[in-house]
Amino acid sequence: MLLYRTPHGPIVETDGVFTRLTDEWNDLLNRDDLPAYLTAAVKTGETTGKPEVLLSPVASQEVWAAGVTYFRSRTARMEESKEAGGGSFYDRVYAADRPEIFFKATPHRVAAPGGLMHLRRDSVWMVPEPELTLVITRNGVIIGCTVGNDLSCRDIEGENPLYLPQAKSFRLSAAVGPCIKVQHEPLPATTTISVVINRAGAAVFSGETKLDQLKRTPAELAGWLYKDNDFPNGAFLMTGTGIVPGDDFTLALNDEVSITIEGIGTLVNVMG
Secondary structure, eight states: OEEEEETTEEEEEETTEEEEOOSOHHHHTTOTTHHHHHHHHTTTSEEEOOOSSOOOSOSSOEEEEEESOSHHHHHHHHHHHGGGTOHHHHHHHHHSSSOEEEEEEOGGGEEOTTOEEOOOTTOSOEEOOEEEEEEEOTTSOEEEEEEEEEOEEHHHHHHOGGGHHHHHOSTTOEEEEEEEEEOSSOOOTTOEEEEEEEETTEEEEEEEEEGGGOSSOHHHHHHHHHTTOOOTTOEEEEOOOSOOOOTTOOOOTTOEEEEEETTTEEEEEEEO
């Protein structure tokens, strides 16, 4: 089932039927039994139409991200930072037991589905990073997943790995949505993640990968995030990207980025 956050409250989609709930969003996202709870709730909830306006599913949660979890990402990071002497860092973290995990965004830095994302004005090489994003309760239980865009400045990160926070965290640097696929079980390894970037009505880049290219399991990444840390409102965790445009590509103002994950939906944002 799919869970949407709307201006009028949570809406659940089950087999094409939409049901409005009266629960508080943060309460739902911290129910370890959310799949079973929603299955029961839709039997007594109010049937409604498909939501036209969507809010980001990130209400009071922090958004974190894992890096270098796909071989393609490892290669790209090594290429962009080799002149700065940081290339070997990414090869080593790809093979290490401990993953790279970093803070991405507070709720006010997260763009809603259909909303504007922000291109840093001091970067000349920016790309979207399409990522499966985990939804995790305060107790560390994965209750679902969604689509994420980890907007990134390749030139800033490549200049020096210590600049990672500036390359990753800034105004409207993340987007999440359009909904949460609620289930405890991970998506099939054959699940496809794809992206299309349109500029002035024409596609200027497209690419895809599959979850079987993800080196670490979702449970492993969530476990590292919650190790010696706490999240009173739960957390969202982007799991890394396996789609990186060529070195000659950068996003431009008004580009439209559409990221699709099978079984969840399509997250669309415009660059501003």
